[in-house]
Amino acid sequence: MDLRLDNISHHYGDTEVLRDISLDIPSGQIVCLVGPSGCGKSTLLRLIGGLEQPGGGQVLQLGAAPEGCLNPLTYIFQDFALLPWRTVRGNIALALEDHRMEAAARDDIIADVLARTKLSEFADALPKQLSGGMKQRVAIARALAVRPAVMLMDEPLSALDSQTRELLMDDLIGLWTRQPFTAVYVTHNLAEAVRLGHRIVVLSRRPGQIREVVTLDTPLADRAYGDAALEEQQQYLWGLMREEAAAADAELIHV
Ligand SMILES: Nc1ncnc2c1ncn2[C@@H]1O[C@H](COP(=O)(O)OP(=O)(O)OP(=O)(O)O)[C@@H](O)[C@H]1O
DSSP, X not given: OEEEEEEEEEEETTEEEEEEEXXXXXXXXXXXXXXXXXXXXXHHXXXXXXXXXXXXXXXXXXXXXXXXXXXXXXXXXXXXXXXXXXXXXXXXXXXXXXXXXXXXXXXXXXXXXXXXXXXXXXXXXXXXGSOHHHHHHHHHHHHHHTOOSEEEEESTTXXXXXXXXXXXXXXXXXXXXXXXXXXXXXXXXXHHHHXXXXXXXXXXXXXXXXXXXXXXXXXXXXXXXXXXXXXHHHHHHHHHHHHHHHHHHHHHHTO
């Protein structure tokens, strides 16, 4: 299933947050959203996920969701959102509990996503026994369990230290390379965007409008840490954002 954003605009009261956003999100791609603080990235993600309705325009779902899809648009949050009293397996099972299925089918799905996220041996651990990176892998496994058409990822690595972030980026690249998934990925971190994004959508400061869509052709598996070409892309993105990011920051001081 592809997504198409058709002329999305949004206001909160008198504040115009997003203006005329049109964008295709093709199946099998990771599309990163970057832009200055407060430009409306998380708002756009909520509109895509249907948590709020856009003031103008529409979000179109084109084509069928993947076979066995239980929740086409599935969120992954920065703070993992795991239930502390449930094991890893129990947290993943939670996503399946509202859906009628045989216990054996449920166990198969859980075993599959645990294997894909390399968590099989931690199935019976509680969240408090896991590192931050592993907790986020559990959240990713839980999202994958419902076979989403599109994963909506809101700064999924920003609560993690930089080493864990690097490891998790490698994990996400491995996961995508073994079995491509579709994601809209909001981040402040341009290094993350150039490692993970097939396309990077640069938004202007509020009201967020698309300034540029940068396409990166290098296969994800070939994007190594510290790669000079990626650094160059990152510099280019920062060049697009720098002045607006500074202006947005200055604006926050006066709020
Ligand atoms: N529910 C809401 N009600 C009113 N205003 C809101 C609401 N949600 C967001 N806003 C405002 O809309 C603007 C965009 O917020 P949003 O969180 O989408 O931006 P962002 O680009 O994700 O920001 P950041 O990069 O700082 O996380 C901000 O000015 C914010 O204060």
